[in-house]
Amino acid sequence: MMFTCQNCGIDAPTQQVSLNQNIGLVVFRLSESTEGQLCRRCISHTFQRYTLVNLTLGWWGILSFFLTPIFLFSNFVQYRAARRLPEVPSDASRPRLTDELREKLGAFKEEIAACLNNGDSPEVVAIALAELAKVTPAQALLFIKFEIDG
Numbered sequence: 569m570m571f572t573c574q575n576c577g578i579d580a581p582t583q584q585v586s587l588n589q590n591i592g593l594v595v596f597r598l599s600e601s602t603e604g605q606l607c608r609r610c611i612s613h614t615f616q617r618y619t620l621v622n623l624t625l626g627w628w629g630i631l632s633f634f635l636t637p638i639f640l641f642s643n644f645v646q647y648r649a650a651r652r653l654p655e656v657p658s659d660a661s662r663p664r665l666t667d668e669l670r671e672k673l674g675a676f677k678e679e680i681a682a683c684l685n686n687g688d689s690p691e692v693v694a695i696a697l698a699e700l701a702k703v704t705p706a707q708a709l710l711f712i713k714f715e716i717d718g
């Protein structure tokens with residue numbers, strides 16, 4: 569479970585994607601793919617870049633001719649699904665453990681420790697903690713890893 573984008577690292581909702589790009593070179597082909605939990609912004613950028621390349625350079629070759637429409641379609645379906653993710657806020661950044669955050673989450677230290685001792689995974693505890701303390705799951709996980717579990 570990831571709470572940050574695997575591409576840019578920011579603290580934002582993510583979605584699992586597997587986007588593909590193909591360049592047909594008649595006999596050979598060059599392919600590139602992007603896989604992982606990505607934020608809406610990274611999915612959108614990657615989709616646009618891959619679509620442009622697929623549409624212009626994707627077709628040139630027998631295998632490429634059949635592969636490229638599959639990539640175009642599959643990328644588009646994933647891009648459409650990613651539109652359901654909330655917009656990445658313009659001030660979004662990598663999660664940081666600030667003093668304010670330490671203070672806010674410090675109030676839950678005993679509960680967190682009890683859950684972890686109970687065998688709950690840090691990720692599951694982070695989701696509950698985020699809800700309780702009104703922070704993001706990525707911030708909650710950071711706190712758990714560095715202040716309690718680490």
Ligand SMILES: [Zn+2]
Pocket residue numbers: 573574575576577578606607608609610611
């Ligand atoms: Zn991203």
